[in-house]
Amino acid sequence: MTHQYQVTGMTCSSCEAKVKGALMTIENVKNVEVSKETNSATITMDKHIALSDFQKALDPKYQIAAINHNELEEQAKSWFETYKPILLIFFYISLITILIQNKNEHFNVTEAMQHFMAGFFLVFSFFKLLNLKGFAESYVMYDVIAKRIPIWAYLYAFTELLLGVAFLTGFNPLITNSVTFLVMSISIVGVLQSVLNKKKIQCACLGAIFNLPMSTVTIIEDALMIVMSGLMIINLL
Incomplete structure (x- = not known):
């Protein structure tokens, strides 16, 4: 332009x-x-x-x-173009979650969260696994564990895949949500540090396929999983 x-x-x-x-x-x-x-x-x-x-x-x-x-209009267009991939992913996962709930007589919030999280982890792990090495190289730049133990960057992608399968199959909800809460709580620490320190680095949430900058959008992604898993843990206790 x-x-x-x-x-x-x-x-x-x-x-x-x-x-x-x-x-x-x-x-x-x-x-x-x-x-x-x-x-x-x-x-x-x-x-x-x-x-x-x-x-x-x-x-x-x-x-x-x-x-x-108009600067404001151009910034809005630029923001949408930058985050279009992730916005579309959230739209499709949300749409599928709502459509699944149509079979129920009443909207089941817990089940909807379970299906949404299944879609989230399966889709995000898919993009990470398309270029696992590229994802790992980006992830070690900001994740607090991967910085010290680089192998975690590789294991994290498979952890998301397993969590997606666990949510989809309904495997032991308490264990699944507890692991999700722990993993995402640790993950968000590095994200917060990078955003607050205004580091201009690539977000690894969609692997190395899309060049997304680290921003508050990344914080919202992790925070959403933390909140959902936390709510389900409370409901299970």
């Missing part, structure tokens, strides 16, 4: 070069054309980049502003 921006503060050709050089250092920027005559910068990028990121890269004496596009 290509957007045009207004850049103020440029007074000479040297300024043009400085602005262009600074903007070209930003990740996903492919080309930059700068003109002090029109106080503009035309930037070609792989995906939308926030205006604040451009401003951070520039010297404070240069100010950049959008000209022909």
